[in-house]
Amino acid sequence: MDFEISASTQKFLDELDEFIESTIVPMQSEDDNDRFFDHRREDSRTDWDRDGLPNAEWEALLGKMRRAADDAGFYRHQLPERFGGKGGTNLEMAIVREHLARKGLGLHNDLQNESSIVGNLVTVLMMEKYGSDAQQEEWIPKMLAGEARIGFGLTEPLHGSDATWMETTAVRDGDEWIISGEKYWNTGLHHATHDYIFARTSGEPGDGRGITCFITPTDSPGFSVEEFMWTFNMPTDHAHVKLDEVRVGHDTILGEEGMGLQTAQLFVHENRIRQAASSLGAGLHCIDRAVEWANDRVTFGKRLSTNQAIQFPLAELYTEAEMLRALIHKTAWQLDEGYDHMEITDKVAMCNYRGNRFCCDAADRAMQTCGGEGYNRAMPFEHIYRHHRRYRITEGSEEIQIRKVAGKLFGFAGRAKG
Known part of the structure; x- marks a missing residue:
């Protein structure tokens, strides 16, 4: 396995960055759409009079973003070419998800509802793998056009x-x-x-x-x-x-009658590995902002970042991020190489529960590093923490994920391999 980002993937990241600057940033800036991302974000996104559902204007903006990304050829990237995609690999999707999440809050990638310029189209992948030819022909075009949800x-x-x-x-x-x-x-x-x-x-x-x-x-x-x-x-x-x-x-x-959990495993495995990558990127965004703040902040006559009590917790989290990325990339590569989902289910579980926990720890530490300003909603930390805290429960709680790892380790679900 090559640990360098391939030239084709780097080219794709550069194209995404250019698209964000040329199309998405202006879209976010018009009509006060920044209210969905600044300190007003939860209130602006929520229809309080309709059971707390997403605000219609918020969902309309997300729809506009998705159509623009689809027209530009980015949205369906992970899908096969016959459905308008480019056959993006699991490894490439992990790299993309980390890259976009590390940019922070924005219309380009909003993880509160899995909205991104590069779609996380797991329900479509379920249909593509397990649907009959007739089902695929009927449903996938409708799903991609937004006619079927x-x-x-x-x-x-x-x-x-x-x-x-x-x-x-x-x-x-x-x-x-x-x-x-x-x-x-x-x-x-x-x-x-x-x-x-x-x-x-x-x-x-x-x-x-x-x-x-x-x-x-x-x-x-x-x-x-x-x-x-x-x-x-x-x-x-x-x-x-x-x-x-x-x-x-x-x-x-x-899929096959009586084998529904097989289709569900595709959903959770595809989601778990990409959630881990997104959590890695979001956690690194928190570290980046905290480091920037600590370098600029002067307390007791010196920069805050000169204190080891500030340096060490962030340095430890940054070290964890490096190890986590290596595991995520290896696991995503194994999926691409044809390893059976269940053969490496413990590795997917490791990525997911450690990635989500890392993000919550990074958001909490960044908040502490920045003090009162970190607790301020002008900073992104509280939003990132509240969203990614959910991932420690959904798609299988972290206790269930650890149980999967233990099952392999102790031989209850097949002996663990290195």
């Missing part, structure tokens, strides 16, 4: 990371299935047209097999959003969904 309904009120114990069921009735149950933290349901609903179709609680993924229309009779949960980081679009004998056709099954 598909949520991800795995978690339940009583079951989060223990997905094999889910209580949502689907019963076969001729050419249809009848789905009953509930889903929690079902993101994007305020505008989703469909939902990937995971339900047990066979087997017993705790079995890995027997769970099936259904492409479920959100306007189906019996499909209802009970509430949107208010969270640490607003706005919110995380729904509590109830399914009361929702009928769907047999042709709505994504």
Whole structure:
């Protein structure tokens, strides 16, 4: 493995930087759109009178950004060429995600809702890998055009990371299935047209097999959003969904019947590695800002940065960032080289839980370094902390991630390899 960024990837980063300066920065500056990124950000993004959902003007701006990025040929980068992409690799996407997040808060890359000029199109990748030819032909163009928006309904009120114990069921009735149950933290349901609903179709609680993924229309009779949960980081679009004998056709099954967790693993693995890279970049942004502040700040007649109590914590975090990047790049490269997802699931888990924890630690330390100004909303630290704190729970809590590592290490899930 070559640790140097390839010439083609560096060229892509340079093109992204140029596009940000020529197109995205002016877009962010017009019509006071800076209110979505400065100290007014949460209030400007949130529709407080509509259950705390994202403000319509905020989502319209994000849509405008995505269309511009798509027109410029950046948005679909990771997708195969047949869907307008360039077949971006996992390694390249990790490098891009770190690069964009390290730039800080901006319209070019807003991780609160996974919005970026280079799209994180995981639900499209699920369809591309597991959808039938007919499903791909029907859904992928609609998904990319924004005509179909598909949520991800795995978690339940009583079951989060223990997905094999889910209580949502689907019963076969001729050419249809009848789905009953509930889903929690079902993101994007305020505008989703469909939902990937995971339900047990066979087997017993705790079995890995027997769970099936259904492409479920959100306007189906019996499909209802009970509430949107208010969270640490607003706005919110995380729904509590109830399914009361929702009928769907047999042709709505994504992938193989009873193998739904296989499709879910693609979603979480693709997300986990890129979340880790984004957390690395966001954490480094916090360190960069803290170092800049400490070098400029004069206290007791000398620069703040001359104090080892300021230097050492940031130096340790910077060292961790270097080690973390090496692990992220190696793991992403292994995925590109054809390693089975489950063979290196422990490495993906390491990247994710360490990356997300690193970002939270970096944001907290940067806030402490900058003192009262760090606590000020004019600085980005509180926003970065509140957003990335969620990642230590979602896509599998860090305890579940560590459990995966331990499973490999102690031989409960296959002996660990170096």
